[in-house]
Amino acid sequence: MSSRTGPVLFEAICTPARSLGRRGMVMLSVALLGGAAATGGLFLALGAWPVLGFAGIEAGLVLFLVSLHRRWSQRSMEVLLLTEGSLTIRRTDARGRQREFSLDPYWARLRLEERPGRVSLLVLERRGEAIEVGQLLGEAQKRDLAAALGAALRRWREPAFDNPQLREDG
Missing domain, CATH: 1.10.287 (Helix Hairpins)
Incomplete structure (x- = not known):
């Protein structure tokens, strides 16, 4: 498993829908x-x-x-973890095997690709390499994940600093 570098900025756990309890x-x-x-x-x-x-x-x-x-x-699950140093995708398949991918969050680009008649494709790209994320999710959940992960990546790339000395009302 990967070592975390700093606090967790975003974490999403994707599991398949289990409608039959x-x-x-x-x-x-x-x-x-x-x-x-x-x-x-x-x-x-x-x-x-x-x-x-x-x-x-x-x-x-x-x-x-x-x-x-x-x-x-x-057993199937996918964990997306954004820390200050990396964006980690950890997958566990139906047999319990785990795979892990790590990306530099600054260069990772998120793309939601529409596919008529099928569930959209959510892809993280970096330098010509593409990794599909959210494979276990339906259409609505995939769109929610795209919005949340996209917002987290934007916040990470463009942090807002609050300096009380520079405030006008101070």
């Missing part, structure tokens, strides 16, 4: 297993008993894949 997962499981049981029961009554097993296997596979996706998305 614990209660939602239980409701999905009940609905899916109930539907599979009803379908299997109907085919059992019609004499096509092998369909009952396939319906159960299919429902179990769907629930396994949904729970696997939920577990992986809980």
